[in-house]
Amino acid sequence: MVPTPITVRVPAKVNLHLSVGDARPDGYHELVTVFQALSMTDEVTVLVAEEPGIDVHGEGADSVPTGASNLAWKAVQLLAEHSGRDPEEPGVRLSINKGIPVAGGMAGGSADAAATLLALNQLWRLELGRDELSELAAKLGSDVPFALQGGTALGTGRGERLVPVLARHTFHWVIALDRRGLSTPAVYTELDRLREETRPNRVGEVEPLLEALASGDPRQLALLLGNDLQAAAVSLRPGLRRTLRAGVQAGALAGIVSGSGPTCAFLCTDADSAVRVAAELSGAGVCRTVRVAHGPVPGAKLVTEEPAHRPTPPQVHA
Numbered sequence: 001m002v003p004t005p006i007t008v009r010v011p012a013k014v015n016l017h018l019s020v021g022d023a024r025p026d027g028y029h030e031l032v033t034v035f036q037a038l039s040m041t042d043e044v045t046v047l048v049a050e051e052p053g054i055d056v057h058g059e060g061a062d063s064v065p066t067g068a069s070n071l072a073w074k075a076v077q078l079l080a081e082h083s084g085r086d087p088e089e090p091g092v093r094l095s096i097n098k099g100i101p102v103a104g105g106m107a108g109g110s111a112d113a114a115a116t117l118l119a120l121n122q123l124w125r126l127e128l129g130r131d132e133l134s135e136l137a138a139k140l141g142s143d144v145p146f147a148l149q150g151g152t153a154l155g156t157g158r159g160e161r162l163v164p165v166l167a168r169h170t171f172h173w174v175i176a177l178d179r180r181g182l183s184t185p186a187v188y189t190e191l192d193r194l195r196e197e198t199r200p201n202r203v204g205e206v207e208p209l210l211e212a213l214a215s216g217d218p219r220q221l222a223l224l225l226g227n228d229l230q231a232a233a234v235s236l237r238p239g240l241r242r243t244l245r246a247g248v249q250a251g252a253l254a255g256i257v258s259g260s261g262p263t264c265a266f267l268c269t270d271a272d273s274a275v276r277v278a279a280e281l282s283g284a285g286v287c288r289t290v291r292v293a294h295g296p297v298p299g300a301k302l303v304t305e306e307p308a309h310r311p312t313p314p315q316v317h318a
């Protein structure tokens with residue numbers, strides 16, 4: 001019998017704190033970062049098929065590669081190899097439904113890779129534990145382990161070593177998407193260049209932000225958001241300065257560039273305020289589109305089909 005297709009839903013991330021150290025000999029930068037998973041999601045479906053390949057739907061689908069360079073396909077090949085299958089003939093197709101902006105600094109490709117690992121673990125009945133999946137995830141990219149884990153987490157190393165962080169609140173965000181993406185390596189290179197020329201401010205220690213997360217007070221958290229890559233993203237895309245200003249003028253508590261950008265994330269006091277900020281920001285004409293999101297949300301998760309018809313519970317008559 002052909003196994004039923006497996007679908008996994010997986011969240012985007014924002015970095016609440018992103019402290020970038022110097023470049024290491026392997027080209028990566030040592031990070032101290034706090035990730036939060038947001039309610040903007042992709043869905044990846046894996047199914048057994050003789051004709052391998054990828055279909056991509058949803059926002060920005062046209063700019064996502066459907067060949068071997070798709071990070072989700074690299075996840076297929078890695079897991080095939082790990083489980084003794086032929087990585088060139090894995091016998092599966094992927095269908096990706098994008099809700100996470102492409103090349104937006106919200107780890108969309110990483111999310112798809114994480115979702116693929118989890119879905120294939122189920123489809124191929126590999127029974128790999130979270131730790132083993134996380135080790136494979138780190139081989140695919142620095143942001144991939146967090147997409148598996150979700151929630152709020154402290155990341156060190158190149159971002160792949162994770163510890164969960166207590167966040168006692170749901171935080172409400174407005175997300176401003178730019179017209180074009182930015183390349184992550186280009187943004188890191190720009191930061192190295194800026195640091196040779198000038199001394200851009202560095203974000204401080206992470207502890208105060210961890211305390212603000214534990215307190216659950218968005219006003220306190222807003223004062224502590226920080227991203228070392230922001231100066232580099234703004235240098236490559238100067239229009240982001242206007243977007244960041246417009247979000248705060250619209251009533252957000254604070255705004256930051258998300259990861260390597262160019263997406264900007266604005267923290268709001270509550271859900272109603274986020275809706276008002278989003279409406280005003282979309283009228284300001286500074287970005288392509290605006291979304292409302294909340295976090296933290298769980299990491300990659302199997303989507304279980306709701307039964308089409310639930311049996312009516314027995315009626316009790318007095």
Ligand SMILES: C[C@](O)(CO)[C@H](O)COP(=O)(O)OP(=O)(O)OC[C@H]1O[C@@H](n2ccc(N)nc2=O)[C@H](O)[C@@H]1O
Nearest residue numbers: 027028029031141142143144158159184185188259260
């Ligand atoms: C900007 C962030 O999204 C913040 O979470 C991540 O640091 C980027 O993570 P990612 O897209 O998963 O990045 P990877 O696929 O691992 O690396 C892509 C490229 O980004 C740069 N890179 C990434 C992570 C890191 N700690 N230092 C780096 O310098 C390197 O040039 C690397 O070749």
Ligand SMILES: Nc1ncnc2c1ncn2[C@@H]1O[C@H](COP(=O)(O)OP(=O)(O)OP(=O)(O)O)[C@@H](O)[C@H]1O
Nearest residue numbers: 070071102103104105106107108109110112143184
């Ligand atoms: N599954 C995928 N979804 C989106 N882009 C992908 C995928 N696989 C490969 N790519 C390529 O990777 C590039 C970066 O895409 P992605 O959406 O992951 O960026 P990002 O969100 O800025 O990443 P990060 O925040 O992890 O640095 C895209 O321009 C695209 O060419």
